[in-house]
Amino acid sequence: MAKRRWHGIFGRWLAAVAPALLLAPAAAAPPSAPDRPVVAIADGRVGGVAGxxxxxxRGIPYAAPPVGERRWRPPAPPARWRGVRDATAFGPACVQPPLPPDALYADNPARMSEDCLTLNIWAPAGAKDAPVILWIHGGSLRIGSSADAFYDGAAYARRGIVFVSINYRLGVLGWFAHPALSAEAADGTSGNYGLRDQIAALAWVRRNIAAFGGDAHNVTVMGESAGALSVSYLLVSPAARGLFDKAILESANIRAVPPLATAAYGLTPAEQTGTALAAGVGAADLPGLRALDAAALVAAAAKARFVAQGTIDGRVLPEQVVDAFDAGRQARVPILAGFNGNEIRSQRGLLPPAPADAATYVGEIERRYGALAPAFLRLYPASDIAGSMLAAVRDAVYGWATERLVSGQAAAGLPAYLYIFDHCYPAAAARGLCGFHASELPFVFGQIDPGGAMPPNWPRPAGAVDRALSDAMIGYWAAFARTGVPAASGLPVWPAYAADQGYMRFADRAVPGYDPQPGMFEVHEELVRRRRAAGQQWFTNVGVAAPLPGATP
Structure with missing residues (x-):
């Protein structure tokens, strides 16, 4: 009892004489153990688990909880804490809508909260000045978390990499713009809160990662799908400049996104979208919006088909990614990027209705593409309409974007590497899902065989071929994080893209090659050039869904 009274007196004294320290109680720590790792960082001490x-x-806060009045504000530094903070459990996922339990990608989080800005670190034993990877999860910027089954950094830690995974605000809570939010902000902007979270996490790594044995000046930012889209934003964001040294993008897209207050490329201004959503949920002002239950707001946004995406705000995301690359204003860092051979097999909602027959297909392509139709039909012939439509959307969304990013860095004289993941294993083949969107993830994270963690409905890879391919990919990724060159002992040499469009194809094994899809990039680059000149969006609107000549944005 006397000891408790002493702690109470000490706490009151500390609050009275040292408020600038911003000390908060640590989360309850488990009983101490001799082998329990404890690390001191700027905000306090954290106690993890030995692997x-x-x-x-797990679950280290990199920013203050964005709740209440902090909803839709830039991330603020976390409060410091006393004692050893328990870092043995993942933090809750950011609030998100559920996926149907039978969905391929369903891995619904066990816990959700607006207080979700945490990160996790796998630190190699005895590491000092080790390379660092910061992982940004995918999920259309509306679902997912750093605790998802795939994202175990152990395979990289065992190769001497300090691996960091993060949560960031999702959906309407992370990508919502509104005139009133812009008016209250110091920089006059709103939206991009999820992107600001990612930048805050990178800044946290810069300040603290040395305590875990990492080199703060050898950081690779890495993401898949929406995570790769986020990396493309980071590549052109002045606010992220200097916070990372290399970039890995798996299945990125670089479509146009809306400006804050003006229309462009047929897109509604982001603030206008936010105003309409606020009216739809019956919120008359910001206090009303901030008072809404987070889960109810997320559900209302989903019902209104709110699209989580970046906003061209002139500050954090100052311009379209393609414009920044054209002007050479992107981060000058080595890049490794790729896409999967059959991305759209698991994203069939992106496909337009198929034409009735080959003649109709050819007629539509000729009507919509004019002089470019013969080149398009050589790539996507009428002899296999279903396959051609899958390939055309794959290339419009992922293939062109990937090669655009890689070729841009190569043209700037930077190390740039391209890959195509085209591996098919029995469980995927049985479901017609060879090379589907995100199918590289178990290989990139070493989640092979029955012990591998992955969503419950995922076609599980298993076997010696899969294990060998996974080991090769992790070896390449780790080498790139270490040196900027994906060169690993005992593996084929990965030719740089600058050397005659060199690339690596991951099929049953790693096979280097050149010019992966002759003519693909050139055709889609010309299509995008025309769309940009006409003020039209470029994304899934290709093939029989392409706009007619002279169509308005």
């Missing part, structure tokens, strides 16, 4: 050759720290 096989590494220490794991």
């Amino acid at each position: 096989d050759g590494f220490a794991l720290f």
